[in-house]
Amino acid sequence: MRIGNLADSLLSGLDQAAEAAGRWFEPTVRLGVTGLSGAGKTVFITALVASLLRRGRMRDLAPETEGRILGAMLSPQPDPTIPRFPYEAHLAALTAPNPRWPSSTRSVSQLRVSFRYRPRAYMALSGAGRLHLDIVDFPGEWLADLALLDRDYESWAAEALATAERPGRHAQAETWRSALAAVDPSAPHEELVAEALAAAYAGYLAACRKEGMAALAPGRFLMPGDLAGSPALTFAPLPKPEAPGRDSLYAELRRRYDAYRKAVVQPFFQDHFAALDRQVVLVDVLGALAAGPRALGDLAEGMESTLAAFRHGASSWLDRLLGNHRIDRLLFLASKADHLHHEQHAALTHMAEALLAEAADRAAFHGAETRAMAVAAVRATAEQTVTRDGARLALVRGRHLETGRDVAVHPGALPDDPRALLATARDPEGAGTWPDADFARVPFAPPAWGPRAEDGPPHIRLDRALNFLIGDKLD
Numbered sequence: 001m002r003i004g005n006l007a008d009s010l011l012s013g014l015d016q017a018a019e020a021a022g023r024w025f026e027p028t029v030r031l032g033v034t035g036l037s038g039a040g041k042t043v044f045i046t047a048l049v050a051s052l053l054r055r056g057r058m059r060d061l062a063p064e065t066e067g068r069i070l071g072a073m074l075s076p077q078p079d080p081t082i083p084r085f086p087y088e089a090h091l092a093a094l095t096a097p098n099p100r101w102p103s104s105t106r107s108v109s110q111l112r113v114s115f116r117y118r119p120r121a122y123m124a125l126s127g128a129g130r131l132h133l134d135i136v137d138f139p140g141e142w143l144a145d146l147a148l149l150d151r152d153y154e155s156w157a158a159e160a161l162a163t164a165e166r167p168g169r170h171a172q173a174e175t176w177r178s179a180l181a182a183v184d185p186s187a188p189h190e191e192l193v194a195e196a197l198a199a200a201y202a203g204y205l206a207a208c209r210k211e212g213m214a215a216l217a218p219g220r221f222l223m224p225g226d227l228a229g230s231p232a233l234t235f236a237p238l239p240k241p242e243a244p245g246r247d248s249l250y251a252e253l254r255r256r257y258d259a260y261r262k263a264v265v266q267p268f269f270q271d272h273f274a275a276l277d278r279q280v281v282l283v284d285v286l287g288a289l290a291a292g293p294r295a296l297g298d299l300a301e302g303m304e305s306t307l308a309a310f311r312h313g314a315s316s317w318l319d320r321l322l323g324n325h326r327i328d329r330l331l332f333l334a335s336k337a338d339h340l341h342h343e344q345h346a347a348l349t350h351m352a353e354a355l356l357a358e359a360a361d362r363a364a365f366h367g368a369e370t371r372a373m374a375v376a377a378v379r380a381t382a383e384q385t386v387t388r389d390g391a392r393l394a395l396v397r398g399r400h401l402e403t404g405r406d407v408a409v410h411p412g413a414l415p416d417d418p419r420a421l422l423a424t425a426r427d428p429e430g431a432g433t434w435p436d437a438d439f440a441r442v443p444f445a446p447p448a449w450g451p452r453a454e455d456g457p458p459h460i461r462l463d464r465a466l467n468f469l470i471g472d473k474l475d
């Protein structure tokens, strides 16, 4: 190689190193987005990215209204081992001539949006600022597994068996209970028996989930991701026999439980969760209201265990596992607020705030700034007021997803003070009253949202949510 060429290639190597180092040091915010299946993660992320790329509807995102965002674009994501969030496919569904909701989150995925912005204290020399926003989407079901990490099989199984006897779960556990009664935990392990038991246990968890219950573990039984059908998921709780032999069903399922914790749960928390800076938790509060007091009570419990997952610092084993990095902002979003007229948004926000405050109290959560808001990532309804029999009714109107017909829904009255509802949710057998929340079940079709160059999707408070999540990072 000639000296000149050598120097050139050295220089270009140095350039690349400098560029890589630059990239390394470029400020990055890792934003986790989670929530139980159906809470609205996929729609939220798709709308959020579309709204960042076309910011015509981002009036409450301060750096945008101050004219300091110079550009935003999708960039290749830095981690080649995580699937990319299929933004384009989801956007295509939402913006099709006959718009469809995108298919939901089933596993972990990631997307990077990069910004160029003018810092607030702009000095010509310092130039434009750069920020990468890495959005990490993961099923909320997986968070429940954090509680398994410091529990051995015996104590987990004992608690799972006891929980299944609770009044609200007895019926759902019926099939699994008869499968369990037919096996002898100290008998030699047989694969088909283990498989049948695991399937029956997964069926029980799915039935609980259908009733709106949260905090169901193992989370991968409900949302297996890429582990569907894998032996890592063929275990279930068993009562401990007197002296289980090495080859017994009990010993084998205990080994699998341990393997699940080590090979599935631990890497997820270490690789994806530990590095998050900010977190959004989407909560379908209206859906839980429609499902009844027990579902809301379970949702509250789920929020508590979610908060516990973000609280680390209070437990040394979790600290050792996840390191010192902390999320510093946590946003709970009551999703699908477009099912309500805006006059009731405050009541929904109060509900979400009360749930958050209660969960934070019980989980002794501290350290991160928390907030609760009511949002619609994609607003599928318009508002209307009519007078009927002399009474004024505030309605929302939209296209029914299944019939395609225009429907008007009167959301009834959400109580302004959510404490009574939460008390009823804690004591579902008590004498508390419950609002009729059937309106939350009406499946609205996504709106026709023309691809005007400057507009993201119509939404409710998505810009305020974003301002809390990244506004300060663009200062």
Ligand code: GDP
Pocket: 035, 036, 037, 038, 039, 040, 041, 042, 043, 044, 101, 102, 103, 104, 105, 335, 336, 337, 338, 339, 375, 376, 377, 378, 379, 380, 443, 444
């Ligand atoms: P995920 O399972 O958490 O990813 O949930 P999705 O984002 O797929 O949302 C589940 C369903 O909730 C969607 O298919 C829509 O029917 C509905 N949905 C989600 N977000 C909104 C919203 O902002 N407004 C309305 N009206 N419906 C929504």
